[in-house]
Amino acid sequence: MPPASFAMTGQIPSASNRLLEGKVALITGASRGIGAAAARVFAQAGAAVVLAARDERAMDAVAQDIVAAGGRALAVPTDAGDPASVEHLISRTLEMYGRLDAAFNNAGDTHMPAPLADISIDDFDRVIRVNLRGVFLAMKYEIPAMVVGGGGAIVNMSSTAGLNGVRGMAAYAAAKHGIAGLTKSAALDYAQRNIRVNAVAPGPILNDRISRLSDEGRAPIISAIPLGRIGRPEEVGALAVWLCSDQAAFLTGAVVPIDGGRLAGGG
Numbered sequence: 168m169p170p171a172s173f174a175m176t177g178q179i180p181s182a183s184n185r186l187l188e189g190k191v192a193l194i195t196g197a198s199r200g201i202g203a204a205a206a207r208v209f210a211q212a213g214a215a216v217v218l219a220a221r222d223e224r225a226m227d228a229v230a231q232d233i234v235a236a237g238g239r240a241l242a243v244p245t246d247a248g249d250p251a252s253v254e255h256l257i258s259r260t261l262e263m264y265g266r267l268d269a270a271f272n273n274a275g276d277t278h279m280p281a282p283l284a285d286i287s288i289d290d291f292d293r294v295i296r297v298n299l300r301g302v303f304l305a306m307k308y309e310i311p312a313m314v315v316g317g318g319g320a321i322v323n324m325s326s327t328a329g330l331n332g333v334r335g336m337a338a339y340a341a342a343k344h345g346i347a348g349l350t351k352s353a354a355l356d357y358a359q360r361n362i363r364v365n366a367v368a369p370g371p372i373l374n375d376r377i378s379r380l381s382d383e384g385r386a387p388i389i390s391a392i393p394l395g396r397i398g399r400p401e402e403v404g405a406l407a408v409w410l411c412s413d414q415a416a417f418l419t420g421a422v423v424p425i426d427g428g429r430l431a432g433g434g
Contacts, residue, residue, distance in 0.1 A: 184211075184212065185212060185213035186212045186213070186408055186409065186411075186412035186413075186414065187209060187212040187213045187214035187268075187269060187408060187411060187412060188212075188213030188214075189213065190213065190214045190215070190268040190269055190411075191214065191215050191216075191217070191260065191264040191265075191266050191267055191268050191269070192209045192214040192215070192216050192217070192268065192269040192270065192271065192411065193216075193217045193219065193256070193257075193260060193267060193269070193270040193271070193309065194206045194209060194216060194217070194218055194219065194270075194271045194273060195219045195220070195245065195247055195270075195271070195272050195273050195274035195301070195305060196219070196220055196247070196273040196274030196275060196324075197216075197218035197219055197220050197226055197229060197242075197273070198218075198220035198221070198222040198225035198226040198229065199220075199222070199225055200372075200374045200400055201273055201324070201369070201372060201374065201400040201403045201404065202218075202220065202271075202273040202274070203225075203229045203400070204399075204400035204401045204403070204404045205271055205273060205400070205401075205403065205404030205407055205408075206218050206229055206230075206233065206240070206404075207229070207232065207233060207236075207401075207404070208401055208404035208405055208407075208408055209269075209271070209404065209407075209408055209411075210233045210236070210238035210239070210240065211236075211238070212408045212412070214268075214269065215238075215239035215240070215241075215264055216233060216238065216239065216240050216241070217240075217241045217242075217243060217256070217259070217260045217263070217264070218230050218240060218241070218242045218243070219242075219243050219244075219245035219247070219256050219274070220244070220245060220274070221244065221245065221246055221247075223242070223244045226242045226244070227242050229242075230242040241259070241260070241263050241264075243255070243256050243259045243260070247274035247297055247301035247304065247305065248296040248297050248300050248301050248304070249304075250304055250307075253301075253304045253305060253307075253308050254308050256308070257308040257309060257312055260312070261312060266312070266316045267309060267312040267313055267316060267319060268313070268316065268319050268320070268411075269319060269320050269321070269322075269411035270305065270306075270309045270319070270320075270321045270322070270411075271321075271322045271324070271404075271407045271411070272301070272302045272305040272306065272309075272321065272322070272323045272324060273324040273407075274297060274298075274301050274305075274324075275297055275298045275301070275324055275342075276293060276294055276297035276298060277294060277336075277339050278290040278291075278293075278294050278336070278338055278339060280334075280335035280336060281335055282335060282337075283337040286337060286338050290338060291338040294338040294339055294342050295338065295341070295342050295345075298339070298342035298343065298345075298346065299341075299342040299345040299346060299349070302323050302324070302346050302349055303349060306321060306323075306349070306353055306364070309321060310353070310357060310362060313360075313362050314357075314360050314362070317361060318360065318361025318362055319361075319362050319363075320362070320363045320364075320365075320410065320411040320412075320415070321353070321362065321363070321364045321365070321411075322365055322366065322367060322407045322410045322411060323346050323349065323350050323364070323365070323366040323367075324346070324366070324367060324369075325343045325344075325346045325347050325350070325366040325367065325368045325422055326339075326340075326343040326368055326369060327368050327369065327370045327424060327426050327429060327430055328340045328343045328344075329342075329343030329344045329345075329346055329347050329366075329368055329422070330344075330347070330368055330422065330424065330430060331430070343368075346366060347366055347368075347422045350364050350365065350366040350420065350422060351364075351420045351422075354419040354420030355420065358419055358420075363410075363415070363416075363418065363419040364419060364420065365410050365415075365418060365419060365420065365421045365422070365423060366421070366422045366423070367403060367406055367407060367410070367422075367423050367424075367425055368422050368423065368424045368425065368426070369398060369403050369424075369425050369426065370392065370398065370424070370425070370426025370427055370429045370430070371388050371391075371392060371397045371398060371426070371427070371429075372397065372398045372399070372400055372402075372403060373397045373398065373399055373400065374400065377397060385397065391429060392426070392427035392428065392429055393427060393428030393429065393431065393432065394427035394428055395427075396427065397427075398425060398426070398427060402425065403425055406423065406425050410423070
């Protein structure tokens with residue numbers, strides 16, 4: 168389980184909980200939302216972090232914040248769905264730090280809610296490209312780097328939509344279900360190479376979209392969460408850090424919900 172201070176208080180682990188001291192960690196989709204928050208939490212945990220995203224300006228701002236707080240950060244503009252771009256990302260990581268110990272493959276995209284037959288083919292292809300193909304490509308190039316280094320830990324971004332169907336979100340749900348399958352298969356493929364592969368499945372998290380909602384707009388979301396609140400991006404980052412740490416050394420091939428209890432009741 169996560170560090171006692173986090174489990175008991177709900178507070179994000181501080182820099183004193185250096186679970187990844189001396190490690191090198193890669194975070195994709197690190198320009199905003201969960202990815203940006205996770206990059207900061209990984210840095211607080213002692214890791215040198217490599218940030219990857221398409222929005223170079225926003226990503227650079229996150230990296231500068233990490234460095235200003237005493238951490239180490241490298242920002243590499245990356246298109247998660249492009250093999251050459253992802254391969255370059257891993258090359259830059261190895262050039263800068265000489266190793267890769269952990270990765271949080273968080274880059275993703277979604278589509279406007281619509282019944283399946285009304286989802287455009289372009290939207291479907293885009294969502295699959297960034298989410299599912301992006302996680303495949305990330306692991307394809309991360310894993311060889313980790314093998315050379317003697318092992319590592321990978322956390323992929325799924326969703327509660329990767330565990331249940333969601334009305335109006337067929338493309339997104341398909342991609343997130345696929346990530347669960349990729350995660351489990353990769354975990355089996357590389358368990359004996361000392362590489363652990365898990366996924367996280369967030370429910371409602373206070374991202375940019377939810378943050379823009381009025382109190383009235385958030386009320387139906389909150390009412391469906393047993394813990395009575397929307398999750399924070401930092402909480403997902405803290406879970407990813409723990410899964411990459413030695414405290415989770417016997418955990419691989421799992422898809423871990425972080426949803427305030429929604430799935431416990433079939434919500």
